[in-house]
Amino acid sequence: MRITTFAEYETAYQKSVEDPESFWAEIAQEFQWRKPWTKTLQWNFTEPNVKWFVGGKLNITENCLDRHLATRGDQPALIWEPNDPSEAGVTLTYRMLHDQVCRMANVLKKNGVVKGDRICIYMPMVPELAIAVLACARIGAVHSVIFGGFSAQSIADRINDAACKLVITADGAYRGNKEIPLKGTVDDALIGCPTVERVIVMTRTRTPVSMLKGRDVWMEQELKHVTADCPAEEMDAEDMLFILYTSGSTGKPKGVVHTCGGYMVYAAYTFQNVFQYDAPLGERAPTERSPVHFCTADIGWITGHSYIVYGPLACGATTLLFEGVPTYPDAGRLWDVVDKHDVNILYTAPTAIRSLMGFGLDPVKDKDLSSLKVLGSVGEPINEEAWHWYDDNIGKNRCPIVDTWWQTENGGILISPLAGITKTKPSFATLPLPGVQPVLVDENGKEIEGNGVSGNLCIKFPWPGILRTTYGDHERCRQTYFATYPGLYFTGDGCLRDEDGYYRITGRVDDVLNVSGHRIGTAEVENAINMHTGVVESAVVGYPHDIKGQGIYAYVITDQQPTDHDAELTKRDILATVTRVIGAIAKPDKIQFVSGLPKTRSGKIMRRILRKIAEGDTSNLGDTSTLLDPAVVEEIKNGAV
Ligand code: 6R9
Numbered sequence: 001m002r003i004t005t006f007a008e009y010e011t012a013y014q015k016s017v018e019d020p021e022s023f024w025a026e027i028a029q030e031f032q033w034r035k036p037w038t039k040t041l042q043w044n045f046t047e048p049n050v051k052w053f054v055g056g057k058l059n060i061t062e063n064c065l066d067r068h069l070a071t072r073g074d075q076p077a078l079i080w081e082p083n084d085p086s087e088a089g090v091t092l093t094y095r096m097l098h099d100q101v102c103r104m105a106n107v108l109k110k111n112g113v114v115k116g117d118r119i120c121i122y123m124p125m126v127p128e129l130a131i132a133v134l135a136c137a138r139i140g141a142v143h144s145v146i147f148g149g150f151s152a153q154s155i156a157d158r159i160n161d162a163a164c165k166l167v168i169t170a171d172g173a174y175r176g177n178k179e180i181p182l183k184g185t186v187d188d189a190l191i192g193c194p195t196v197e198r199v200i201v202m203t204r205t206r207t208p209v210s211m212l213k214g215r216d217v218w219m220e221q222e223l224k225h226v227t228a229d230c231p232a233e234e235m236d237a238e239d240m241l242f243i244l245y246t247s248g249s250t251g252k253p254k255g256v257v258h259t260c261g262g263y264m265v266y267a268a269y270t271f272q273n274v275f276q277y278d279a280p281l282g283e284r285a286p287t288e289r290s291p292v293h294f295c296t297a298d299i300g301w302i303t304g305h306s307y308i309v310y311g312p313l314a315c316g317a318t319t320l321l322f323e324g325v326p327t328y329p330d331a332g333r334l335w336d337v338v339d340k341h342d343v344n345i346l347y348t349a350p351t352a353i354r355s356l357m358g359f360g361l362d363p364v365k366d367k368d369l370s371s372l373k374v375l376g377s378v379g380e381p382i383n384e385e386a387w388h389w390y391d392d393n394i395g396k397n398r399c400p401i402v403d404t405w406w407q408t409e410n411g412g413i414l415i416s417p418l419a420g421i422t423k424t425k426p427s428f429a430t431l432p433l434p435g436v437q438p439v440l441v442d443e444n445g446k447e448i449e450g451n452g453v454s455g456n457l458c459i460k461f462p463w464p465g466i467l468r469t470t471y472g473d474h475e476r477c478r479q480t481y482f483a484t485y486p487g488l489y490f491t492g493d494g495c496l497r498d499e500d501g502y503y504r505i506t507g508r509v510d511d512v513l514n515v516s517g518h519r520i521g522t523a524e525v526e527n528a529i530n531m532h533t534g535v536v537e538s539a540v541v542g543y544p545h546d547i548k549g550q551g552i553y554a555y556v557i558t559d560q561q562p563t564d565h566d567a568e569l570t571k572r573d574i575l576a577t578v579t580r581v582i583g584a585i586a587k588p589d590k591i592q593f594v595s596g597l598p599k600t601r602s603g604k605i606m607r608r609i610l611r612k613i614a615e616g617d618t619s620n621l622g623d624t625s626t627l628l629d630p631a632v633v634e635e636i637k638n639g640a641v
Helices: 006-018 020-028 060-072 094-110 127-139 152-162 182-190 219-224 260-274 302-314 333-341 350-357 384-394 474-482 522-530 564-581 607-615 631-638
Strands: 039-044 049-054 076-081 090-093 118-122 142-145 166-170 173-175 178-180 198-202 216-218 240-246 254-259 292-295 318-322 345-348 374-378 401-404 438-441 453-459 489-497 503-508 512-515 518-521 535-545 549-558 590-593
Touching: 006 020, 020 039, 020 260, 049 260, 060 094, 060 127, 060 260, 060 302, 076 094, 076 127, 076 333, 090 094, 094 127, 094 219, 118 127, 118 152, 118 182, 127 142, 127 240, 127 302, 127 318, 142 152, 152 182, 152 240, 152 254, 152 564, 166 182, 182 198, 198 219, 216 219, 240 260, 240 302, 254 260, 254 474, 260 302, 292 302, 292 333, 302 318, 318 333, 333 345, 350 384, 350 549, 374 384, 384 401, 438 489, 453 503, 474 489, 503 512, 512 522, 512 535, 512 549, 518 522, 522 535, 522 549, 522 564, 535 607, 549 564, 549 607, 564 590, 607 631
Parallel strands: 076 318, 118 142, 118 166, 142 240, 166 198, 198 216, 292 318, 292 345, 345 374, 374 401, 549 590
Antiparallel strands: 039 049, 076 090, 173 178, 240 254, 438 453, 453 489, 489 503, 512 518, 535 549
């Protein structure tokens, strides 16, 4: 399934458009199925209803683990680099990982988990996190991983939305020089979560935690009483594999649902082709060192799901899991990890690159980065300066950079160069992968054809990794993705197609912010701010931020105008509130107290004006004559922070 030349890409692309079913069927056949599918694809984008490999039976962990045992059982599957560089890491071979996943799966079974149950995972970036994810998949339980930076309230909302039965967590997490109390946060969350019957707690920081009798058990204790014999549950291709919550333009995060068959095929296919992971399955001699793939994302995000866990393991690759942060103990840490483990593929985010650029070249100087072959970027548009810095100083102008555009809802990469095959262009995600049919549309949903054009990015045909629904609310899935432009999947991104037909993603066109590569809905932040006592109303917009890509700017109306002294304190109170309601990642960078917001006569906030003021561009605010109270704009302009 690996494409090796640009001509092969063109042929594959053409075939994928002319005959998508046989194109994907051929790829899917390379996996291990318990029972073949009877129909490759069934779909419509109106309900929507998308089914791939209909009637096929499989278990994704048999594909990620069991089928590799004979050929590469002793090859490293997972390398773990701890937060503290002086702590010993862990290398798990495919055999060891298989063994541990089976044991953990038996622990889940022993604790009452059956196929179809939803399991919440709130863990540090340790091997047990990947093991827990795979253990769920082994027995057909649906995992819902929650990023370790989310608050108790956010955890509770997600647990309740999916009615999770069990939570897997740890006492605490190490992140840089911080220790984060995971179990304490889970305890706070569970006060409002009646469906949770059991909490499995791993020890990582050995910080004191309360263990509730009858509900909480230690992972290490549980593991003592199980065997490594756990046959994989037979799953339908369209059975749910996982739920992953993501922000949209409305207040409540959505549980994006991915299913077993299509997701597996798509994650593996894109992993192998985009990063050109060396040997197609079975071709590498078992003794040969396998290339090391290092994705710096957290498993709490889709990038970690697809390109730390499922994609690499489905391809029999060696995946590196890093617990820490790029700046601890110093800004050379990523390069130390590359050097130490001879990393071949590095996949990170523009925000990390920009923040490391700020430390200059000293941290890179003495690091041996010669093992690197491919560099990747994901999560937000990469600016040219960051692209060149990455290319010059990390790839030393000899590693292709793949700027990969995709979303939680997509399961895997949709638009990206194939490393070393597609000619790259800084800040362009370049061309669609085989199976992906992008279209640009204008506001009325009319397709904009030809090159040298821009519009809203939609996809007109399903690929195997597309979301199937949003958990518990299919109508919301239809509304959000399939109703704006009937017949098309709408991405929410703006996009330019240049004269060469290359795609450049220009950012969200809806009320979603992208802060350090994290998607945050403005409505979510506003709801959190509005929970603070004394806040009457607020409006949140993004503004360009050197490191984060976008920063969060909040305009807040309080019931009393705070005095200067109070203002500082109130700002801090608001930040504390947002941290408590969502998590620190959603904290506004700037807060401006205002007496009113620019609204149309129908009561709609004119965000366009607020965005301009936040950007510091007040010269041309456009037409303000339709505003209810044009004077308020002057006040806001003068008080901008
Ligand atoms: C994988 C991931 C999705 C949103 C997406 C877009 C932005 C992601 C990008 C990119 C420009 C890239 N985005 N990759 N923008 N170039 N290479 O990040 O998923 O967290 O769901 O975010 O991120 O705006 O719509 P997710």
